[in-house]
Amino acid sequence: MKRFILILGLLSISGKAFALDIVYPSYKAVTIGAASSFFIGSADTEKPLTINGKTVPVHPSGGFAYVVPLNTGKNTFQIKSGTEELTYTIMKPPAPPAGNYKPPEFKEFDNLKYAAVTTDRAPLRTTPEDFGINRISHLQKGMQLVLDGEKGNFYRVILGSSKSGWIWKGNIKLVENGASLAELKGYDYVDTDEFFIFVFHFDRMTPFELIESSPFLIKFYNVKDYPDNTYVMDFPVEKSMRNGKLLGYSGQFSGTDFILKIRKPLIPDEKQPLRGLNIAVDAGHGGSELGTTGCLGDREKDVMLKFAKELEGELKRRGANVIMTRKGDTAEGLNERVDLANSENALLFISLHGNALPDGKDPNANCGTSIYYYYNQAKPLADEILKEMTSQLGMKNDRVRQQSFAVVRNTNAPSILIEIGYMINPSDNAKMITKEFQKQTAKAIADGVENFIKN
Numbered sequence: 001m002k003r004f005i006l007i008l009g010l011l012s013i014s015g016k017a018f019a020l021d022i023v024y025p026s027y028k029a030v031t032i033g034a035a036s037s038f039f040i041g042s043a044d045t046e047k048p049l050t051i052n053g054k055t056v057p058v059h060p061s062g063g064f065a066y067v068v069p070l071n072t073g074k075n076t077f078q079i080k081s082g083t084e085e086l087t088y089t090i091m092k093p094p095a096p097p098a099g100n101y102k103p104p105e106f107k108e109f110d111n112l113k114y115a116a117v118t119t120d121r122a123p124l125r126t127t128p129e130d131f132g133i134n135r136i137s138h139l140q141k142g143m144q145l146v147l148d149g150e151k152g153n154f155y156r157v158i159l160g161s162s163k164s165g166w167i168w169k170g171n172i173k174l175v176e177n178g179a180s181l182a183e184l185k186g187y188d189y190v191d192t193d194e195f196f197i198f199v200f201h202f203d204r205m206t207p208f209e210l211i212e213s214s215p216f217l218i219k220f221y222n223v224k225d226y227p228d229n230t231y232v233m234d235f236p237v238e239k240s241m242r243n244g245k246l247l248g249y250s251g252q253f254s255g256t257d258f259i260l261k262i263r264k265p266l267i268p269d270e271k272q273p274l275r276g277l278n279i280a281v282d283a284g285h286g287g288s289e290l291g292t293t294g295c296l297g298d299r300e301k302d303v304m305l306k307f308a309k310e311l312e313g314e315l316k317r318r319g320a321n322v323i324m325t326r327k328g329d330t331a332e333g334l335n336e337r338v339d340l341a342n343s344e345n346a347l348l349f350i351s352l353h354g355n356a357l358p359d360g361k362d363p364n365a366n367c368g369t370s371i372y373y374y375y376n377q378a379k380p381l382a383d384e385i386l387k388e389m390t391s392q393l394g395m396k397n398d399r400v401r402q403q404s405f406a407v408v409r410n411t412n413a414p415s416i417l418i419e420i421g422y423m424i425n426p427s428d429n430a431k432m433i434t435k436e437f438q439k440q441t442a443k444a445i446a447d448g449v450e451n452f453i454k455n
């Protein structure tokens, strides 16, 4: 008899895993400005779940996502599962009065101003906005710039005699003495097993742009004795690279020399295409950076580390050297992750994430895998991997997209960020937390990498 009671006790403890649990909104009283929000969480699949009397479908895994429209003012929600009941309130503030915002106007300077860049990796942009894929290049600390106007928080930067860019005011300091044009004194070419290396000798640092096209172009602006004050060199990718495919490059000043390194084409091993290749695997978030939370309460940082370890194993079995940007539950900076991969001479960079959505969207209507890249050289890698993930895993094709995420703004290696699935979508989430799916995903990604290397 005693034994029987003990078993019953265990059953009721394990049943607790299905207790009603809300992971989003994060608090019982929140303020949200969107037209709608959603409840994400888990509940007992055997009991009816309702929100304000309306039935909420519960996925067999116990997860649910439910969109609620919001009215201005206080919105109260009664969430019931069996005898459990929770109350949430969402305040929606009134919309701000429209029509008062005036966008900043462009002001051209009467006299040119001069500036020095005060930080490394300062983005030189095509438009005066800190947003999107509008980066021309990343400038180094100490580079001198000539400015002819301003708009809002940006200065307009002269690039040769027919082009301009924009730099955020916080990335430069104004200086008294103006820079004249830079002088290019010549260049050297160094041939190594791995790289084509060009060293351009200048008398000072000057703004530049690297353009992934065929041919690959390098432009130096504000250079004396060249048309448009612009020196252009092209590199014939199609002739020099297998299949005309770039496999990573870097260009930056070292002192007053500009060093351009372009990775040479690979000759992959026929039987084991990944043998000997350095591949960086980046488990998103970590430590205090939790990432998103899945319907059943799993943290993105933990789930991604599991995917990353499976991928590490799969790539190693195929002969690759794997560089893990984190091996445990640690918070690594985004630049540090990229720097580590570059210092280990990674040929590819793959970042793993789980997706979420902002208020106003529908987590039931969004599912599947999306892959982000920034530089064009990485798009074929994204395409190959997405093809394998959709066909092998049955994930919905949520598209390859170009986006300015820090970890994919790296030219040294084709770099991508995979949103494996939506952790707030009950069906995607249920798959993503199983070891079987994590293993299959690792295989699909590795197959995609192999196709990229082979083709």
Ligand SMILES: [Zn+2]
Binding pocket: 284, 285, 291, 292, 300, 353, 354
């Ligand atoms: Zn993430």
